[in-house]
Amino acid sequence: MENLTKYFYIVTYGCQMNVHESEKLAGILNEQGYLPCENEKQADIIVFNTCCIRENAEDRAEGNIGALKKLKKQKKDLIIAVCGCMTQQKGYAEQLHKKFPFIDIIFGTHNLEDFKSLLQQKLSSKKKVISILEKETEIKENTPKFRTSFPNAWVNIMYGCNNFCTYCIVPYVRGRERSRKPENIINECKALINEGYKEITLLGQNVNSYGKDLGNTNFASLITEISNLDGDFRLRFMTNHPKDLTEDLIISLANSKKCCKSIHLPIQSGSNHILKLMNRRYTREDYLEEIKILRKYIPDIAITTDIMVGFPQETDEDFLDTFNLVKEVKYSGAFTFVYSKRKGTPAATMEGQMDEEISKERIMKLIDLQNSINREQSLSYNGKIIEILCEGYDDKKGKYLGRDTYGRMAYFSSNINLIGKFVNVLITETGGISLSGEIV
Ligand code: SF4
Incomplete structure (x- = not known):
């Protein structure tokens, strides 16, 4: 048949x-x-x-x-x-x-x-x-979703971007910022919690400016409302823009029982000269002050970042500023990139496009530095018991895996399927960025 x-x-x-x-x-x-x-x-x-x-x-x-x-x-x-x-x-x-x-x-x-x-x-x-529609349309709700990452669920809270960083094509292809109404987001989160999802990640190009176009809400109040929902779940969000991360928002994070103790805060460059060329609209000093405030309210918060090297006109001194900032902040993880020219963006036509070899050399130095920070942080996990949300099973390792509140991945063995469950794991082995242990 x-x-x-x-x-x-x-x-x-x-x-x-x-x-x-x-x-x-x-x-x-x-x-x-x-x-x-x-x-x-x-x-x-x-x-x-x-x-x-x-x-x-x-x-x-x-x-x-x-x-x-x-x-x-x-x-x-x-x-x-x-x-x-x-x-x-x-x-x-x-x-x-x-x-x-x-x-x-x-x-x-x-x-x-x-x-x-x-x-x-x-x-x-x-x-x-x-x-192809030239302009963005109104947000359409109720699009069906075929979710593939249980127990994690992704929820869009906004679309588009208003920032026009000079290297980025996103504002040209995703349009201006549009926020979903808080009630629609909260209803989606409620339904996910009822379905058994254990970790919700709120998504937007710059979640910190959520609600600016709606006028009667903001990101701090949104995460407070979601955090107050009943249920045993974690809340994460990405991505943040340092220029819009306010102290009020940091206080809401600190007070939330559901928000994970981690934040992704892209620095892109540690040099004020390059940040200006990138149109990031914050300085190295502003950024470091924010890190201080984050650690004042949430002392053990894990901070991750994005860093770009080889932006047009980046000098050895500019790179050194980035390198030293990474050393100072001690990120829990960093996505490092070599600048890639995008047609249609202002940076593509800037003077002083960098030599590929120099960029490669710089990124290798940065990766080495971040790897050594990762190893140091992993070592501090040795002998600790951490709460892991079991997210999956790794066939190659024959072990379950999941992350703690700081976003650190750990592997462990179990005879029963634990996907979607919170488990306590004693860390017995620490490597680069991931950890191994046993359930206690
Ligand atoms: S890098 Fe992020 S904030 Fe900057 S324009 Fe692109 S999407 Fe917007």
Whole structure:
């Protein structure tokens, strides 16, 4: 008998925001009767949810789309859809269509929620569908979600960005900041807690400016309200912008029983000269003052960051400022990047683009420094009992894994499935960034 079940396969590039948006695309497909499958060959529809923050993500996406030409020839009814930041760039959809004429549906970031109707359009007309909206639309609520990371759940609290950091393409492809109404966010969180989710991460390009467009709320009051919901769950959020992190917000974090003791606070550079060129709108001194305030209210808070090296005009002194700041703050983790030129951003045409070799040398120094900080912090875990939310099972290690309130990953053995449970683990082995131990 012919198998009538239809399958979908989604390839996601980029950040957590995109991972959650793929959960929405999957939700829309699932509502239409499609089920997820393991690989492209089994799929009736393949969706590429793309990212354009870095050039290599774009290159990888194009390479993977190109590799489907053969499959599409063999499987005439296969539908290939491409969406996300990459397609939202001016003129890119047409370029993509020319390069890969076998793509069936191309849409952007502003009409992700319209995927159902775009798919129906394709299925009924058999014609290619290219739909890119120039401007952001009103937030659409109630998009179905096919969540894939139990016991963790992602919740968008806002979309877009107003900041225009000079290296970043996001404001051009995601539009201006738009906040979801607090009642919609709280209802989504309540439903997730009732479904048994144990960790909620609130998402936005700059969660600290949540509510500015609504006028009657702010991020501090939102996290207080969510923290007051009944249930045994943790609350995280990302990402923060140092210019908008207020003392009031830090006090709300300190008072919240649900907020994890960790914060991601991207510094990008430790040099005032570079921060200005980046249009970050804070100084090294402002940032260090914030770290002081964070540690005043939450002394053991784990702080993670993003750092970019090789920004145009970065001198040895500028880099040294970054290096020394990392030494001083002692981050619990840092995502380090070499600056990548993005067409259409002011930094792409700045004078003083850096030599790749110099940037590589600098990033290696920074990685070495951060690794030594990680090792030192890991050692301090030895012999400690920590509360872990069990998030999954690692087949290779044959162990369960999860994170503590500071975001530190730990592995442990168990004969029973503990995914979604809080467990106490005695740390007996400390390595680089992850820990191992046994349940006590
Ligand atoms: S805050 Fe800056 S880096 Fe972050 S998304 Fe907005 S423009 Fe990009």
